Amino acid sequence: MEYLSRRLEMLKEDRRFKFHPKCSKMKLTHLIFADDLLMFGKADMSSIISLNTCLQDFCQVSGLEANPTKCAVYLCGVEDNLKAQICTYLSFSEGTLPMRYLGLPLTTRRISHFECSSLINKITNQFQNWQQNRSLSYAGRIQMIKSVILGIQTFWFSNYILPTKILEKIDRLCSAFLWGQKIHLISWDSVCLNKKKEGLGLFSAKVWNQASAVKLLWMIHQKKDILWIKWIHGHYLKNSNVWQVQQRVNDSWMWKQLLKTRNMILEKYGNADEVLNILNSCSSNGKLRLSLVYNILTNSSAAINWSETTWGRLNYPKHSIIIWLAFHSRLLTQERLCRFRILSTNCCVLCSRQPENCKHLFFECQYSAEVWNNVMDWLGYTWRSCTWVQLSSWYSSCLKGKGFKKDLKRMALSVAVYFIWQERNVRIFQGIARTPDTLFRAIKVSIFTRILNDDFPAHIKEMIVNL
Numbered sequence: 001m002e003y004l005s006r007r008l009e010m011l012k013e014d015r016r017f018k019f020h021p022k023c024s025k026m027k028l029t030h031l032i033f034a035d036d037l038l039m040f041g042k043a044d045m046s047s048i049i050s051l052n053t054c055l056q057d058f059c060q061v062s063g064l065e066a067n068p069t070k071c072a073v074y075l076c077g078v079e080d081n082l083k084a085q086i087c088t089y090l091s092f093s094e095g096t097l098p099m100r101y102l103g104l105p106l107t108t109r110r111i112s113h114f115e116c117s118s119l120i121n122k123i124t125n126q127f128q129n130w131q132q133n134r135s136l137s138y139a140g141r142i143q144m145i146k147s148v149i150l151g152i153q154t155f156w157f158s159n160y161i162l163p164t165k166i167l168e169k170i171d172r173l174c175s176a177f178l179w180g181q182k183i184h185l186i187s188w189d190s191v192c193l194n195k196k197k198e199g200l201g202l203f204s205a206k207v208w209n210q211a212s213a214v215k216l217l218w219m220i221h222q223k224k225d226i227l228w229i230k231w232i233h234g235h236y237l238k239n240s241n242v243w244q245v246q247q248r249v250n251d252s253w254m255w256k257q258l259l260k261t262r263n264m265i266l267e268k269y270g271n272a273d274e275v276l277n278i279l280n281s282c283s284s285n286g287k288l289r290l291s292l293v294y295n296i297l298t299n300s301s302a303a304i305n306w307s308e309t310t311w312g313r314l315n316y317p318k319h320s321i322i323i324w325l326a327f328h329s330r331l332l333t334q335e336r337l338c339r340f341r342i343l344s345t346n347c348c349v350l351c352s353r354q355p356e357n358c359k360h361l362f363f364e365c366q367y368s369a370e371v372w373n374n375v376m377d378w379l380g381y382t383w384r385s386c387t388w389v390q391l392s393s394w395y396s397s398c399l400k401g402k403g404f405k406k407d408l409k410r411m412a413l414s415v416a417v418y419f420i421w422q423e424r425n426v427r428i429f430q431g432i433a434r435t436p437d438t439l440f441r442a443i444k445v446s447i448f449t450r451i452l453n454d455d456f457p458a459h460i461k462e463m464i465v466n467l
């Protein structure tokens, strides 16, 4: 292939060969990736003959031959008889745009919904395969969604700005997969916020695609040594820059979308200098970190004070999700089910005395209070409460920062919330009931398992065993 590249490079000196009008500035004759080859030239017979001669030379030297059924000629602004002449000479059929290259549609126009259908089908199939495994926890589903979005990013978002409807469809699919039921406990917009801002740290396809577009703008600004960026500077920017260039009627759809994103971010931050300051703060070693750009684009909501408690270093991920829902008061308690008219009566299954809601379960209920008091006794809390508002305020104001004991207390709360919620579900759906003491022992085992199996120093393991 290197021979072919060198042979095609020689066309630059060949007077019979004329470049494709969009390739003449960069003297671009071809692109080659693995065994895929794209050749560009003006649609006149002498240029076509020159290109074909290079290919034939390569065939003779290498013994390889082009397969006419896998090759096509793409022509634009050419009369029918010349088209026919070129196709006959090359023995290739005429192709129509958009063609697919490396699995992606190549087009200068808006990508149609049909062209995105392979992407949507792929996501739907992945989710359906995993949905058959009904035991997948929220934490497992979150990982799955992250990998799906990352997969799209690698293949589509780094190259395209997709139509809004497609992005919204992807977001709807992700949200439905996460909740796995008709009731979406928290809105997708909130789920896709940073963990410090009440979200789960997932990425919305819509905003992630915007962040990817901002990254492209930044790369153009940086004049990265990449072919497409050189091409953009030669054709669209000329002596202007990406922050000032005006949109023209004949610009491609993709370029217009990129300028739309530019206008959005300029409007948000006032001027190009400010935008660049912010983007520079998101970059390290010359690379822009997309997740930081994403956070900037979603920075509208204020930080919450319970993120440290929810996402404590020792917390099991599946426990973190339940306590996260408890902080949002969005667990599907009987009180909420009554509000949705799914249930008509509300009575706590743990104490059979009071109506069930988040505050009652954590830990005003007589049963839960006994469990939680045991946990606090065991870990030697100096300050104690069984009231959710007081507890959450104490955790966020008095238990700030690092330290093993603080992490352990954060973990204790998340384990207690998880096990009480699990006990409530087991009683309702399986009719099995454990005593407060049995539940407390299960909580202890869960904490021991985490600490003793991890890479903690011996004195910490000893400390926990001797509690």
Ligand SMILES: [Zn+2]
Binding pocket: 348, 349, 350, 351, 352, 353, 354, 360, 365, 366, 367
């Ligand atoms: Zn109760």
